[in-house]
Amino acid sequence: xxxxxxxxxxxxxxxxxxxxxxxxxxxxxxxxxxxxxxxxxxxxxxxxxxxxxxxxxxxxxxxxxxxxxxxxxxxxxxxxxxxxxxxxxxxxxxxxxxxxxxxxxxxxxxxxxxxxxxxxxxxxxxxxxxxxxxxxxxxxxxxxxxxxxxxxxxxxxxxxxxxxxxxxxxxxxxxxxxxxxxxxxxxxxxxxxxxxxxxxxxxxxxxxxxxxxxxxxxxxxxxxxxxxxxxxxxxxxxxxxxxxxxxxxxxxxxxxxxxxxxxxxxxxxxxxxxxxxxxxxxxxxxxxxxxxxxxxxxxxxxxxxxxxxxxxxxxxxxxxxxxxxxxxxxxxxxxxxxxxxxxxxxxxxxxxxxxxxx
Amino acid sequence: xxxxxxxxxxxxxxxxxxxxxxxxxxxxxxxxxxxxxxxxxxxxxxxxxxxxxxxxxxxxxxxxxxxxxxxxxxxxxxxxxxxxxxxxxxxxxxxxxxxxxxxxxxxxxxxxxxxxxxxxxxxxxxxxxxxxxxxxxxxxxxxxxxxxxxxxxxxxxxxxxxxxxxxxxxxxxxxxxxxxxxxxxxxxxxxxxxxxxxxxxxxxxxxxxxxxxxxxxxxxxxxxxxxxxxxxxxxxxxxxxxxxxxxxxxxxxxxxxxxxxxxxxxxxxxxxxxxxxxxxxxxxxxxxxxxxxxxxxxxxxxxxxxxxxxxxxxxxxxxxxxxxxxxxxxxxxxxxxxxxxxxxxxxxxxxxxxxxxxxxxxxxxxxxxxxxxxxxxxxxxxxxxxxxxxxxxxxxxxxxxxxxxxxxxxxxxxxxxxxxxxxxxxxxxxxxxxxxxxxxxxxxxxxxxxxxxxxxxxxxxxxxxxxxxxxxxxxxxxxxxxxxxxxxxxxxxxxxxxxxxxxxxxxxxxxxxxxxxxxxxxxxxxxxxxxxxxxxxxxxxxxxxxxxxxxxxxxxxxxxxxxxxxxxxxxxxxxxxxxxxxxxx
Numbered sequence: 001x002x003x004x005x006x007x008x009x010x011x012x013x014x015x016x017x018x019x020x021x022x023x024x025x026x027x028x029x030x031x032x033x034x035x036x037x038x039x040x041x042x043x044x045x046x047x048x049x050x051x052x053x054x055x056x057x058x059x060x061x062x063x064x065x066x067x068x069x070x071x072x073x074x075x076x077x078x079x080x081x082x083x084x085x086x087x088x089x090x091x092x093x094x095x096x097x098x099x100x101x102x103x104x105x106x107x108x109x110x111x112x113x114x115x116x117x118x119x120x121x122x123x124x125x126x127x128x129x130x131x132x133x134x135x136x137x138x139x140x141x142x143x144x145x146x147x148x149x150x151x152x153x154x155x156x157x158x159x160x161x162x163x164x165x166x167x168x169x170x171x172x173x174x175x176x177x178x179x180x181x182x183x184x185x186x187x188x189x190x191x192x193x194x195x196x197x198x199x200x201x202x203x204x205x206x207x208x209x210x211x212x213x214x215x216x217x218x219x220x221x222x223x224x225x226x227x228x229x230x231x232x233x234x235x236x237x238x239x240x241x242x243x244x245x246x247x248x249x250x251x252x253x254x255x256x257x258x259x260x261x262x263x264x265x266x267x268x269x270x271x272x273x274x275x276x277x278x279x280x281x282x283x284x285x286x287x288x289x290x291x292x293x294x295x296x297x298x299x300x301x302x303x304x305x306x307x308x309x310x311x312x313x314x315x316x317x318x319x320x321x322x323x324x325x326x327x328x329x330x331x332x333x334x335x336x337x338x339x340x341x342x343x344x345x346x347x348x349x350x351x352x353x354x355x356x357x358x
Numbered sequence: 359x360x361x362x363x364x365x366x367x368x369x370x371x372x373x374x375x376x377x378x379x380x381x382x383x384x385x386x387x388x389x390x391x392x393x394x395x396x397x398x399x400x401x402x403x404x405x406x407x408x409x410x411x412x413x414x415x416x417x418x419x420x421x422x423x424x425x426x427x428x429x430x431x432x433x434x435x436x437x438x439x440x441x442x443x444x445x446x447x448x449x450x451x452x453x454x455x456x457x458x459x460x461x462x463x464x465x466x467x468x469x470x471x472x473x474x475x476x477x478x479x480x481x482x483x484x485x486x487x488x489x490x491x492x493x494x495x496x497x498x499x500x501x502x503x504x505x506x507x508x509x510x511x512x513x514x515x516x517x518x519x520x521x522x523x524x525x526x527x528x529x530x531x532x533x534x535x536x537x538x539x540x541x542x543x544x545x546x547x548x549x550x551x552x553x554x555x556x557x558x559x560x561x562x563x564x565x566x567x568x569x570x571x572x573x574x575x576x577x578x579x580x581x582x583x584x585x586x587x588x589x590x591x592x593x594x595x596x597x598x599x600x601x602x603x604x605x606x607x608x609x610x611x612x613x614x615x616x617x618x619x620x621x622x623x624x625x626x627x628x629x630x631x632x633x634x635x636x637x638x639x640x641x642x643x644x645x646x647x648x649x650x651x652x653x654x655x656x657x658x659x660x661x662x663x664x665x666x667x668x669x670x671x672x673x674x675x676x677x678x679x680x681x682x683x684x685x686x687x688x689x690x691x692x693x694x695x696x697x698x699x700x701x702x703x704x705x706x707x708x709x710x711x712x713x714x715x716x717x718x719x720x721x722x723x724x725x726x727x728x729x730x731x732x733x734x735x736x737x738x739x740x741x742x743x744x745x746x747x748x749x750x751x752x753x754x755x756x757x758x759x760x761x762x763x764x765x766x767x768x769x770x771x772x773x774x775x776x777x778x779x780x781x782x783x784x785x786x787x788x789x790x791x792x793x794x795x796x797x798x799x800x801x802x803x804x805x806x807x808x809x810x811x812x813x814x815x816x817x818x819x820x821x822x823x824x825x826x827x828x829x830x831x832x833x834x835x836x837x838x839x840x841x842x843x844x845x846x847x848x849x850x851x852x853x854x855x856x857x858x859x860x861x862x863x864x865x866x867x868x869x870x871x872x873x874x875x876x877x878x879x880x881x882x883x884x885x886x887x888x889x890x891x892x893x894x895x896x897x898x899x900x901x902x903x904x905x906x907x908x909x910x911x912x913x914x915x916x917x918x919x920x921x922x923x924x925x926x927x928x929x930x931x932x933x934x935x936x937x938x939x940x941x942x943x
Binding site: 014017020021183188223224230260263269270338341344345349350351354356 | 395398400401402403419420421422423425426427429430432434448463464465467468469471497498499517519520522523526527528561
C-alpha cells in the first residue's frame with residue numbers, strides 16, 4: 001500500500017494553486033476556539049448494517065486537519081473551526097468527551113447505542129488524537145453497540161481499530177472519499193489520496209473486523225449538475241463493490257464560509273446541487289450492495305442543496321425516509337413543477353453556462 | 359486561422375456572420391442544433407474528438423466559473439489541440455488567447471448576467487485578445503429581452519438553454535421582458551405555441567413560446583444589422599430592463615471600442631429620439647470632425663439657422679426661404695440636436711442628412727450643453743467678420759447666448775417671432791446688407807475641400823486640391839473634381855456626402871501630406887475586392903466605410919474598407935476592402 005501523506009502530495013501545479021488559494025482564503029478567518037469544548041454535538045438517528053439506532057454525533061475539536069492547514073479541500077470550511085496552535089492535549093480532549101456525555105444525558109432518552117466521532121480531520125492520526133486518548137475514548141464508549149470514527153485512509157490500521165473492536169464495539173471508519181473518480185477528487189476537491197488508497201483502507205479495516213463508511217461529496221466546484229450526478233452514481237457503485245465498505249453517505253456540497261466554493265458562489269459561479277439530483281442518485285443506486293444515505297445540510301437554502309423553494313422540505317423528507325428504509329418508492333411520492341426545470345438543467349447545464357438556474 | 363466562420367457584415371461591434379458548416383448558419387443565432395460538446399476535463403480525461411463538418415465541436419475544456427482565482431485558472435489552463443474540423447474553444451476573458459479555433463465559448467456568462475459593467479469589461483477584454491474573424495459564443499444567457507444587446511456588444515452565438523429554463527419555471531419571455539404566466543390574462547404573442555386560449559396554455563407551451571420569441575428576436579437582430587440600424591433598436595428596446603440600458607451606456611463610455619467598429623458612412627436613417635443618441639459614435643464623431651478637421655473657407659458673414667426635418671436641409675421649405683434671402687452672401691451653418699452644427703458644405707455628409715429626431719421645440723439640458731459646446735468649439739476654430747443668428751427663441755437662442763458669453767462675441771439676432779415670417783426674413787436680408795456674394799465655383803470648390811477635410815483630416819482639402827487649379831464639373835450634389843487638364847480625381851457621393859477617388863486622385867492623395875489610409879497587400883492584382891488573407895498591413899485608423907488606398911508589389915488601387923484596419927490585420931477570412939479602381943504595377 002502506498003503511504004500518501006499531505007507532505008508528499010502537496011505537489012503538482014493544480015494542487016499548488018488550489019492550496020495557495022485556500023490558504024489565502026482561510027487566512028481571512030480570525031476566530032479561535034476553546035479546546036475544552038467540542039466543535040458540535042447532537043443526537044440523531046442512523047441506519048447501520050445492524051439496524052437503525054439513536055446516535056450521539058460528536059465533532060471533536062482536535063486542532064483540525066493538517067491537510068487543510070496546507071490549503072486543503074476546496075469546499076471545506078471546518079478547518080477554521082479548529083483551535084489555535086494546532087494541537088489539543090489529552091486532558092482537553094477528554095473534557096470535550098465529558099461535555100458530550102453531559103449533552104447526551106440531557107437530550108437523549110437513554111444512552112445512544114451508536115456513537116459517531118468526527119474531527120474534521122483524522123481521529124486515527126495520532127498527531128491529532130494521541131494513542132492514550134484513543135484508548136480512553138474507546139473505554140468510555142465500550143458499553144455501546146457501534147462506533148464510527150472519522151479518518152483519512154492513510155491512518156487506518158488494524159492495530160488502532162483493535163482499541164475498539166477488542167472492546168466488543170462494532171466499529172466503522174468514516175472515510176471522506178468524496179468521489180471514486182481520482183481526477184475529480186484531485187482537481188475539483190483538492191484531496192490528495194487515490195481510490196486505491198481507499199480500497200486499501202477498506203481491506204485493512206476488514207482484517208480488524210471493522211467496516212468502512214464512505215463519505216461522498218455531490219457537486220464539488222467546477223462540475224455541472226449532470227456531471228456531478230453521474231460522478232455520484234458511478235462512485236456509489238464503485239464504493240459498494242469494495243469489500244468492507246458497507247455504507248455510503250452521499251452528501252450534497254453546501255457553501256461554507258472561507259472556502260473556494262464560497263468565492264465562486266459569491267461571484268455567481270457555483271450553485272449547490274438540486275435536491276432532485278440527490279433523489280435521482282439515490283433512486284438510481286438503490287439496488288447496490290450497500291446502505292446508501294444522504295444528509296443534505298442546509299437544504300432549501302441558497303447555500304445548501306435546494307430545488308425551487310416550494311418542494312424542498314418534501315424532497316428532504318423523502319431523502320431522510322429513504323435513509324432509514326432504503327426504499328426508492330419514496331421518491332415517486334414527491335413531485336413538483338420544478339422537476340421539469342431540473343430535467344432541463346440535467347440536459348443543458350455545462351461548466352461554461354452554470355449555474356443555468358439559481 | 360479561421361476556416362469555418364466569416365463575418366459578412368458589420369453594424370458597430372455587432373456582426374452578421376456565417377458559420378460555414380455543411381448546412382451554413384447565419385449568425386447571430388441560436389446554435390443548439392450545431393454545437394457538439396466534447397466535454398469537460400474537470401469531470402474526465404477526454405480524447406481529441408473526431409469532429410465533423412456538420413457540427414461546431416467544442417474542444418475538451420476546463421471552464422473557470424466566475425470567482426475562480428487567477429492561480430487556479432493558470433494552473434488548470436488547457437492546451438487546445440489543433441484540428442481541421444469546425445471547432446470552438448472555451449475561454450474566460452482573463453485567460454483568453456487565440457488558439458486557432460473558429461469560435462470561442464465564453465465561460466464567464468454568469469459573471470456578467472445582469473451586470474452591465476462586467477459585460478462591457480468581459481467583452482472588451484475578450485475582443486482585444488481574440489482574432490476579429492472568430493465567432494464569440496455565450497451559452498445559457500440569451501432571452502428575447504437581452505439578445506439584441508448581447509449581439510450589439512459583439513456576441514455571435516447563443517442557445518435556447520436559458521429561454522427553456524425560464525419556460526419550465528412559468529416565465530413568459532418577450533422582447534420587453536419577463537412575466538409570470540400566472541399574471542398574464544392574454545398572451546401577447548401570435549407564435550404557434552400561443553395559438554390557444556390562455557387557460558389551456560401550459561408551461562410546456564411557455565417553453566415553446568420562449569424559444570419562438572428568442573428566434574424571432576434573433577431574426578430581428580439580423581435584419582437590423584443588415585440595415586445598419588441595430589443601435590436605433592436597442593436604444594429603445596433596452597429601456598425595458600435596467601441592466602440592459604446600463605449596458606449600452608457602459609459601451610458608450612468605452613468609446614474607442616465602439617468607434618473602431620462603427621462605419622463612417624451608412625445610407626440609412628439614424629433615429630435620434632433618446633437622450634442617449636448624443637453619445638452615439640456617429641454623432642460624437644461628426645461633432646469632433648467638424649470642430650477639429652473642418653475649416654471654413656468663406657470670407658462672408660456666418661448665418662446660424664435652425665435645422666429642418668427635411669434632409670438635406672437645403673431641400674426644406676424653411677431653408678429655401680432662408681437661402682433666398684441670404685442669396686450667397688452668408689455662410690450657412692445649421693444648428694441641430696443632436697448633431698451640433700452642420701456647415702452647409704457638409705449637409706449631405708453622414709449622418710447630417712440621415713438622422714431624424716422628434717421635433718417638439720423642447721430642448722433638454724443635455725442637448726443644449728452639447729450643441730453649445732460644439733458651437734463654441736466651432737467658433738474658436740473659425741473666424742467670421744460677423745455672426746448672424748437667424749434662430750427662434752427657446753433652445754436655439756439660449757445656446758447662442760451661452761456661446762456669446764463664453765467667447766465674448768456678439769451675435770446679431772434676426773428672428774422676431776418665427777424664422778419664416780416676412781419680418782424675420784427681411785431682417786435676415788438686411789443684416790447681410792453690403793456683404794459680397796460668392797460664386798458657384800467658390801461654393802463648389804469649398805464644398806469638396808470641406809468634405810476632404812472632414813473625411814481625411816485637417817488640412818486635407820488644401821493638400822489635395824489647394825496647390826493645383828481644380829475644376830468641378832457635374833451638377834451639385836453629383837460633383838466631379840478634376841485637375842486643370844480635366845482628369846478626374848474624385849467624385850462627391852450624394853448619398854453620404856463623401857469623396858470617392860479615382861486612381862489619379864488616389865495617387866495625388868498618396869503624394870500629398872494629407873493623412874493617408876493605406877491597405878498593403880501581397881503580390882497580386884485584386885479585382886472586385888481584397889480578402890483579409892491578402893492584406894499584409896493596414897493603417898490603425900481605417901474604419902469600415904473609409905476610402906482607402908490599396909497598394910502592393912503588383913498593384914495600386916483605391917476602394918472602400920469594409921472592416922477596420924485592426925480587423926483587417928487580425929483576420930484571415932472575409933472581405934477587407936472593396937476595390938473601385940486598380941492598375942497593375
